[in-house]
Amino acid sequence: MGDSTGPGRDVVAVTDHGAARVITLDRPEARNAIDIPTRHRLMEELRRAADDPDVRAIVLTGAGGTFSAGGDVRSMDGAGPDAVKARLAPLHEAVRIIVTCGTPVIAAVEGAAAGLGVSLAAACDHVVAAEDARFVAGFGKVGLVPDGGLLWTLPKRVGMGRAKEMLVFGRTVPAPRALEIGLADTLVPSGEALEKALELAAEGAALAPLSVTAAKRLLARPSDDLDRLLEAEGEAQATLFGTADFAEGRAAFAARRPPRFEGR
Numbered sequence: 001m002g003d004s005t006g007p008g009r010d011v012v013a014v015t016d017h018g019a020a021r022v023i024t025l026d027r028p029e030a031r032n033a034i035d036i037p038t039r040h041r042l043m044e045e046l047r048r049a050a051d052d053p054d055v056r057a058i059v060l061t062g063a064g065g066t067f068s069a070g071g072d073v074r075s076m077d078g079a080g081p082d083a084v085k086a087r088l089a090p091l092h093e094a095v096r097i098i099v100t101c102g103t104p105v106i107a108a109v110e111g112a113a114a115g116l117g118v119s120l121a122a123a124c125d126h127v128v129a130a131e132d133a134r135f136v137a138g139f140g141k142v143g144l145v146p147d148g149g150l151l152w153t154l155p156k157r158v159g160m161g162r163a164k165e166m167l168v169f170g171r172t173v174p175a176p177r178a179l180e181i182g183l184a185d186t187l188v189p190s191g192e193a194l195e196k197a198l199e200l201a202a203e204g205a206a207l208a209p210l211s212v213t214a215a216k217r218l219l220a221r222p223s224d225d226l227d228r229l230l231e232a233e234g235e236a237q238a239t240l241f242g243t244a245d246f247a248e249g250r251a252a253f254a255a256r257r258p259p260r261f262e263g264r
Contacts, residue, residue, distance in 0.1 A: 118136070119146070
């Protein structure tokens with residue numbers, strides 16, 4: 001698939017690399033600030049990728065050496081409560097898709113991930129950060145509460161105390177520190193985040209897609225107690241035992257050959 005078409009084609013670019021789909025925030029002149037058209041396009045492209053059985057991994061990145069400067073503050077003047085909720089709706093759906101879809105989602109972060117940029121990265125399954133990347137959730141500097149699900153995703157990634165360093169005290173986290181605390185998962189030289197993310201996407205795409213889907217959706221469940229989680233795990237595993245992919249996995253293991261999964 002080439003670049004997206006439609007009225008908002010200039011704000012989100014989409015390309016396929018084998019079974020991986022790269023979704024790029026493409027407003028480099030605005031440091032990829034996430035205005036309202038971008039929110040809607042991002043939501044649409046994430047949904048399209050998540051629903052496409054040929055897409056086995058999604059890579060989310062930004063154009064021009066910046067992941068995203070966050071929300072477009074200039075477009076926020078005079079927004080009443082209903083308008084604020086309308087602004088958040090496509091963003092919330094985009095985060096919900098990232099967290100709950102069955103497709104692995106990898107963030108490739110170059111430069112700054114600020115505000116909503118942090119929110120999008122933290123929602124992803126794996127974050128590849130360039131050595132000069134930096135993460136800052138400066139919502140308090142503009143008088144807003146963190147949004148884009150960051151109050152849920154960030155503590156899960158880094159723990160409550162370190163989340164408060166960013167969300168309550170507004171500290172900027174450079175890439176090496178992000179790797180240390182778990183906000184980033186892989187550190188690479190500047191300019192190589194997308195390349196590494198595509199390598200990881202290929203690894204994820206080689207796994208049985210139904211298995212990956214079940215694992216992601218179980219991980220995305222709300223804080224279940226152990227008994228409920230074990231019950232859900234049992235239901236998922238019972239379903240997977242009857243799939244063609246499991247039969248192929250067993251056959252490939254016995255034959256000591258790479259499996260050929262078809263997602264059925």
